[in-house]
Amino acid sequence: MTDSIYDVAIIGAGPAGLAAAEQILKHGGRVVVLDEQARAGGQIMRQPPKKFTVRDWLKGDIYNDLKDLLQRMADHPKVIWHMSTTVSGVIPLTDGFQLWLHDMSGLSSLTAKKIIICSGCTERPLAFPGATTPGVMGAGAIQTFLKSQQILTGENFVFAGTHPLQLIVAEQIMAAGGKVAAVAFAQPLFRGLSLLKQPHSLLSHWQVFAAAAKSLIRLKRAGVALLFGYAIKEASGGDSLKTVTLQPVTAAGKATQNRPLRQYEVDSLGLCYGFQAASELARQAGAEAHWSEGRGGWLITHSEWMESSRAGLYVAGELTGMAGGDASREEGHIAGIGCALALGLVSRHDGHKETKAARKRLRKHNRFARILCQISQVSDHLPDTVMTDDSLLCRCENVTCGTLKNALEDNPHLLSANSVKLLTRTGMGLCQGRLCYANTAALITRSRQCPV
Incomplete structure (x- = not known):
């Protein structure tokens, strides 16, 4: 066991963690970044293994800023990386924190004056008949295989959920050579169209909206069935998925008989019923949390500098509420400056100056995120229905x-x-x-x- 001391330990190497590390290093802090994955980037920028080459990795303008951040930090000479490492526990000390780690070499620990937890989120599963049938996966998991190694998890797909991410993943599946039979949303169409009543948010996030609209058009042109008011009913097939059955539901998520069931013979089902914050580590360390059904479950309460109720423990990214990679990056920026401020590496005046633009961008991202969460939230009765x-x-x-x-x-x-x-x-x-x-x-x- 070794015990190294750092100014800041950052748990999570996604957009939030990378942005936080960049700011602390800029002000002379000693930083260690830890992540369970083998390479930095988080889920949104999941990289292929080092021995693999993926052509056209993360295509699209919406990824450009995040890819630039990843490139800057991957080449940074002062970052201390602990990849393929699980943080098993966080123990508050009198003047910092002790982190217990597990990697291929066994157990170890390190000590840091401050920590920033950027643990992201996971996909929200629903319980329904056949949910554990091989071939049933989260849409994000299917996308991870595509991003990292351009692997299709099947040949014929159906997507079912409430979140528009499934449109983008379905279009990516088709671009990679897969076939998509249907994309089903549990909510009615009018809930999605309510986004049009928010022109300011649409204009400020036109790239995201354009990507979703482009995916929608390509799916329609390819003859993919786009269903609204349909939820998963059953996945069947025994040892591997063979049939997916979709059922009509009301706006409240209750079963209805006013439309027929839909059945599809497919070998892969992508579920996209939203996301839940991976806030377990922060809560285990004593950070106060509050429940938000629409924003991701147990979210960590924080100050304007992203500090939790546990002094010295900062948070950034999805465990403060589902808002996407761009918002996570801005929160990481603020948390990094917050740590630098607490460590005496930057003055309060300069700290506010250096976070002014990030706070403005974060407010914009959060406005859009709140609208998106309202549109894609799982209706109250849907879990019981399925x-x-x-x-x-x-x-x-x-x-x-x-x-x-x-x-x-x-x-x-x-x-x-x-x-x-x-x-x-x-x-x-x-x-x-x-x-x-x-x-x-x-x-x-x-x-x-x-x-x-």
């Missing part, structure tokens, strides 16, 4: 939705996720609830008529 008693809720411990419902009915004293966990083992597996906590929380709150 899940059945036999649907697998906790994959790690093999707990079904019916098992949890019965436990809640038979034990009226169960009032919290912790008590449910102890009785049913829901959330006690290797992922520690990352895949089931949102659906579990929804079942508990509806059963007990209480907030999360």
Whole structure:
């Protein structure tokens, strides 16, 4: 075990972490950047392995600024990288933090005066019949294979969800040679069109809107069925996906019989029902969090300098609320200056001066993000509509939705996720609830008529 001391330890090498590192290094701080992946960039800039060459990696103008940031930091001589490294725990000390790490060489630790957690987000899963059938994946996971190695996860695809990312991924699948039968949105079309009532946000993010519109047009021209008011009902096929069934739903997410079911013979299903903040590490370290169903679940509360309620622990990126890579970069910029300010590397006057433009851009990105979250939010009744008693809720411990419902009915004293966990083992597996906590929380709150 080795124990090195740094000014700032940055957990997460995506846009937020890279931007934070750049600002701290600019002011002379000693920085270490840690990430589970082998290369920097995060999910949005997932790089291929070093021995692979990917032609036309991350095409499109919307990635240009982020790619420039990645290039600057990848070549920076003073960055200390700890890649392919898991941060197992964060222990607050009197004058800093101790981080426990695990990598291919085993366990180790390091100490930092300040830490910035930029742990990003994960895709939100829904529990439905056949959700664990091989061939069923998150749309973001499908895109990761494309970005990093140009691998198609199947030949024939259907996408189902609420988030417009699935339009872009579907178009990328077709460009790579795959076939897309349908892209289904659970919300009605008019909810998506409400974005047109926000011309200021559209104009300020015209590149994002143009990319989505371009994908939509290409999908329509290719004969892809674009459905609104349709959600996943079942994925079937046994050892591999063969059939996807979509069901009509109302604007509130309830099942309806006013339209027929849709069935598709495909070998890959991409789900895109939103994202949830990966805030577990920050919460484990004692940072205060608040619940926001529409912005990503448990979000970390922070100051104007991105400092959490735990002094010296800063956050940036999606664990403060879903807003995308550009907003994450600006938050990382502010958090980096915030750390430099706390370390005495920059004056308060200069700190405000150096973050003025970033704060302005962040406000713009957050306005757009709030609108996007409203449009793509999973309707209240949708999780109940798609899940059945036999649907697998906790994959790690093999707990079904019916098992949890019965436990809640038979034990009226169960009032919290912790008590449910102890009785049913829901959330006690290797992922520690990352895949089931949102659906579990929804079942508990509806059963007990209480907030999360």
